[in-house]
Amino acid sequence: MTSIDAHVHLWDPDLHDHAWLRSAGELQRPFHLGDFTAAAGTATAVAVQAGRTVDEARWLLGLAARSQRLAGVVVSVDLAGPAVVDTIDALRAEDGGSTMVGLRDPVGAGEGARLGRARVRRSLAALGERGLAVDLLLGQGTLREAYAAARDLPQVRFVVDHAAISAVDVRREGLSEWAAQLTPLGRLPNVVCKLSGLGKATAEPGGVRLDDVVRVALDVFGPRRLMFGSDWPVSTQWSPYEDVAGATARVLGELTADEAAAVWGGTAIGAYGLDLPDTPAIDRMTMIQQGEH
Template identity: 75%
Template sequence: MTRVDAHVHLWDPGLHDHAWLRSTEGLNRRFGLDDLVAAAGTVTAVAVQAGQSAAEARWLLGLAACSPHIAGVVVHGDLGDAAAVDVIDALRTEDGGHALVGVRDPIGGGTRLGRPQVRRSLAALGERGLAVDLLLGQATLGLAYQAARDLPQVRFVVDHAAISAVDVRSGGLGELAAQLAPLGGLPNVVCKLSGLGKATAAPGGVGLDEVVQVVLDVFGPHRLMFGSDWPVSTQWSPYEDVVAAVTRALGGLTADEAVAVWGGTAAGAYGLDPAKSPKDKRV
């Protein structure tokens, strides 16, 4: 089967401002398609926004238009802005616009998910068949559940297993499981096994196998997808080590379940075109 990496980033600080990169050692440089292919080989990926400009979104869509390696793009959207969906509509008409498969507003903490304008934007994205990625911070899992419950027509994708939304070092993985469980009960919510390096690689961190088991128990394999979070993940592990660690953690899956995690769930959630995929990268 073709493996889909449902969460990679591409950026060029020389073209677009990424303020958060300036204090991140080793990442404040260009990471382009050539770097991705060098790290991952023949890969089919979903590129997720790293900045907050329409210019970056156009750049990512342009890369998707000319490369078989980018099957979809998740762009930034300020969902609290009444014009946000108009901006998304305009992007979909531009070069590579067919690859715009999702929108992410890095909501983090606070109450944005409960605001009326954000809810209206979410509903409009659902009407357009676009997925909504959720990058959740502390105390936002409850609001995410309420939004997904109230908007069953919207496909929500929980990034990074919501590992940053719970203090697993003090509360333990039982707390993560308890807070994820309501989202796990909603059929319009899927989850990414991505971005786990910070929580699992540092001294005193939680075990990757344990995190994967929690998320498997909550969502089941048919609502999980793999994402490397490359190149952010390179702060802790090379690309191939990320893949190997997740492969080991998922070793007990059936063939059908593995197909879902390594590509099927992402293809369904994002409406990816299987015809636009390099064919020789298999797991």
């Protein structure tokens, strides 16, 4: 089975402006598919749009249409925008549009209430009807509203990015508070979770242990509703790619083969409706799991 990295970013500052990259040090350069291949071997990726423009979305969809290494694209949207559904429909009708598998509208700290707005709910419902998953990138204090949205829209598939580790100040409040707030989401059958973007929370002084974070996520969601994502290249600020995959693999080594296969690819295939070639591949993550590195 081909391992799937369900959270990868590709960007080119020469083509599309990313204001946050201007102060991002070594990340302020192009990161293309070839760079990901060099880091991850033959793993298949789901690309999550890092910027917000329609032009960048078209660029990513075009890349995915031309390469089997990209299983799909999660496009950035403004769910509160008046024309969001029309914009998505237009993109899906263009070249490469069939590679769109999901949408993401970052919900920052203090913005959780927007998930309850009528316009946002209508957008979520309409996009869910189109078979698109909705990624939730949640800031502090947003888990309650995220739960309410997912509960009220059971027909929509929601994907919790980065295990919502930034929705709680885990260094101050502890993993137990994060687990308590995350658990209601974990009880909803239309919600899955990404083991991604955990580098900052686990690498900073006074941070939490990656093993503990993964075990909590396993307890809350179960292995069949978890998926691996590296958050590459953002993750390289704290760890090389092989360290991110390897640290996750050590904890997942406690699972059965079927359970681990779900985290390494099966959950992503189901949540995003990915259409992958049947050709098996051995990639770096598989090698790490097998202890062959």
